Amino acid sequence: MLETTPTNSSPQESGWQPIEISERHPAILQMQQATAGVCGLPWLRPVLVGFDVDSYSTELPTRYGIDEPVSIRASVIKRRAEFFFGRLAAKLALRSWGLGEVVVTIGAAREPCWPVGFRGSISHHGQLAAAVVVPASSCSGAGIDVEPVLDGEHLPVVMGSVVDAAELQILQALAPALELPLALTLAFSAKESFYKAAYSEVGRFFDFSAAAVTGIDPIHGTVRLAVRESLCARFPPGTVVIAHYLKLLNDAVLTVVYY
């Protein structure tokens, strides 16, 4: 069974509580929500759902009250499953704000659309889905990303497309405290979380070169990014963005960006 219990490599002490639902389908392996403070702030409480895609059944959305749009219903099973588990994580995150029945629709750029007064984000990878939902009174944007630590096959691809030579040098200098596969995964994930957090405000696609990783702090579990191009009034060049990260037991990382 997949272990999704997160553990921290940093002073942010582990604090995840299981989420109870009345009837758990075998495809749903685990459901957990961070306790207040795991990500440094009481209102930032991501939800993780561990799942077994092979046990996914197409009746699950109806059973768990997840709206499955026509475009998703027409997709392959793997996509239907990841959409479902991502939306299930979102539903559970919304539930903790008393909004469990809200439908999270799909925006024009595939972004999830949150209820008025809330911000949020969804991620899924392999056997893990994650979501975070926060009140807009606490932050203007939030992004979440889960990634498996890069293996030998994917490392060169990410190295060549997500960071430049100067960023790579910074990441390489972190060993042995952080070996390159983990450091590069964190840089990649932090950039994706930033993209998701800022997309609504920026209003357009922006590539990995739009922000550079300038450091990773394994003690505090943070990745520091510096915006390199003029994204919008809120994110001019030079803006520092901090991504918070957690290492998960199943050799994956979770990053969260909020601003």
Ligand SMILES: CC(C)(COP(=O)(O)OP(=O)(O)OC[C@H]1O[C@@H](n2cnc3c(N)ncnc32)[C@H](O)[C@@H]1OP(=O)(O)O)[C@@H](O)C(=O)NCCC(=O)NCCS
């Ligand atoms: C959009 C993107 C970040 C998604 O990441 P991914 O690794 O493919 O997949 P994840 O599982 O982590 O995230 C997928 C979820 O992101 C969300 N998402 C997709 N587009 C989004 C957007 N424009 N804004 C916010 N969230 C978005 C969706 O909820 C999606 O899940 P769903 O389709 O099931 O609802 C990625 O495909 C992408 O385009 N990356 C390039 C842009 C980028 O990262 N730039 C770096 C800037 S420094």
